[in-house]
Amino acid sequence: MLARISVALALAALLGPLTAAAQTxxxxxxxxxxxxxxxxxxxxxxxxxxxxxxxxxxxxxxxxxxxxxxxxxxxxxxxxxxxxxxxxxxxxxxxxxxxxxxxxxxxxxxxxxxxxxxxxxxxxxxxxxxxLPTVREEIDATLALDPKNLRALALQGNVFFEVPRIAGGDREKAEAAFRKALEIDPHFTNARLDLARVLIASGRTADARRELQHILDEKSPQNVADWTVKDAPRARQLLESLKGK
Missing domain, CATH: 1.25.40.10 (Tetratricopeptide repeat domain)
Incomplete structure (x- = not known):
């Protein structure tokens, strides 16, 4: 048994550097x-x-x-x-x-x-x-190749939310894009944060609070770094801004 363990440890020591070196x-x-x-x-x-x-x-x-x-x-x-x-x-x-x-x-x-x-x-x-045409073309191209691409759905939602209605802005479509991303991965806090922004803009404050609290309570964020540095702090700020509303 000890001999087998020694061999395994030796192989791990040898393969570790090789694995690291093989990284692109x-x-x-x-x-x-x-x-x-x-x-x-x-x-x-x-x-x-x-x-x-x-x-x-x-x-x-x-x-x-x-x-x-x-x-x-x-x-x-x-x-x-x-x-x-x-x-x-x-x-x-x-x-x-x-x-x-x-x-x-x-x-x-x-x-x-x-x-x-x-x-x-x-x-x-x-x-x-x-x-705008370039951004839309890239969203369409991404989703044609990968219909479940979370970043593309989030970008699509932001385009619908940010641009003026005369240029194609549509809050309902923005909400639908963010919710679709969350159906695919409920731990994608970037989309949940943007969904909360749409809800706030639509006057649905209670719904927005629930989404923001969900972000703060998230135990397994899809991207830990983004959640720590961007999404959770922004969720706290938005929750604070909703006090008394």
Whole structure:
């Protein structure tokens, strides 16, 4: 028995470095950003590693991950509006390249669309309506390839919620998109937070409170880092703003 245990430990010691070495740049970066709530600098480390990898080998998966990481740079690391715009712009540029190289990759489409939409949201919705056709095209392309893509459904909901009605805004459709995402994964707190925003805007305060409390009570968030850094703090802020209403 002791001999077998010794052999197993020896194999684990040998295979551990091999497994780590076998990680692609995209996989290594994802492992970093999955823990950005523990150390936000993980986002910077992931970005730097992916950019080094792309300098020698333009793999679509690396581009897709870098597009996602630039979204996180804009959302989490950037301190000024200009820095946010620069990060989202870089994310959409890389996302577009990924789409051109891998048009059947739903993640390429969704991160191109998300960065484009976030750039427009940050710049100002009315000043960015010219981007709306691109965002919608990327949502449609993503959902055609992956009908259960949570990020695409959340983006779809945000487009319906954020844009003016004259440009296709529709709160009922926004709510439907967020609820569809939550049917697929009830632990996707990003969609639940946005659903609460729609409910608040529609005057359904009690329903919004329930969704916000659900976020704070979540035990198994789909993305722990996003829940810790973005979703739970925002839910607390919104709950506080609803006091007395």
């Amino acid at each position: 740049p995209a996989e290594a970066a994802r492992a970093l950003v999955n823990r950005y709530h523990q150390d936000p600098a993980n986002i910077d480390r992931a970005r730097e590693a992916l950019e080094r990898a792309l300098a020698t080998d333009s793999q679509p998966d690396t581009m897709v991950m870098l597009s996602y990481v630039y979204f996180l740079v804009g959302d989490v690391r950037a301190q000024s509006t200009d820095d946010k715009l620069a990060a989202y712009d870089k994310g959409r540029e890389i996302g577009k390249r990924a789409v051109e190289l891998a048009p059947k990759n739903p993640e390429a489409h969704v991160w191109y669309g998300i960065n484009t939409g976030r750039w427009g949201q940050t710049k100002g919705i009315m000043r960015s309506l010219f981007l």
